[in-house]
Amino acid sequence: MNKINALDRLIKALKVLPNVGPKTAQRMAYQLLQHNRADAAELAAAIQHALQHVHHCRCCNTLCEEELCAICADENRDQTRLMIVQMPADVASMEEARCHDGVYFVLMGQVNPTQGMDLSHISPHQLLARLESSRITEIIIATNFTAEGDATAYVLAELLSRFPLKISRLSRGMPLGAELEYVDSGTLAQAVYERRQINHT
Ligand SMILES: [Zn+2]
Structure with a gap:
């Protein structure tokens, strides 16, 4: 079974955003993990919260x-x-x-x-x-x-x-x-x- 690593999984996930191609997704992932870890956590929590409450x-x-x-x-x-x-x-x-x-x-x-x-x-x-x-x-x-x-x-x-x-x-x-x-x-x-x-x- 091919196990996708965490970074590749994040890059793949970011590509679902409109107008975000592989390069941009890669840049976003590096930015979030290198410089914005707290913001990244808030982003993940906000998405999770919205998925549960917005319909x-x-x-x-x-x-x-x-x-x-x-x-x-x-x-x-x-x-x-x-x-x-x-x-x-x-x-x-x-x-x-x-x-x-x-x-x-x-x-x-x-x-x-x-x-x-x-x-x-x-x-x-x-x-x-x-x-x-x-x-x-x-x-x-x-x-x-x-x-x-x-x-x-x-x-x-x-x-x-x-x-x-x-x-x-x-x-x-x-x-x-x-x-x-x-x-x-x-x-x-x-x-x-x-x-x-x-x-x-
Ligand atoms: Zn209405």
Whole structure:
């Protein structure tokens, strides 16, 4: 049996992080073990703690510690307008821009046909279940303005076409290639206010 040594195991584990290749993982491992042993212990403990306590919100699929996240638990939110975003960071951006007082659904991913990432990467069953039991009348698709974001929006529009809902997408005022997370609040708010309907109801 091949027994992997401790250092190689750590380097291999670090490679699961986005944009971290073998060289970077190696540098991180040396740094943690040589200069930051206390921080490394805290990092390991924080990951362990998060794994035990963080899970998906029953309603919107974002990550939270309670059964319902703070937004889903807030009865003052407009329950008729659902904004679909890719990641929890996008919810934070929208909340900061104060341009959506409805509720959210977080895909936790995107579709990327060139990399074989299909519908299964965006929690379709949770989304459909969310729609079956709700008062939603409008869906705002707020995916990134990247090739993957466009592909995801297209797939979502297809998936949701059987529901008698108004479906809109953020306006094209967004810079091409923009990820919502990095767009300033003013531009984001403008894109939400000027959203365009993409189906006919
Ligand atoms: Zn929630």
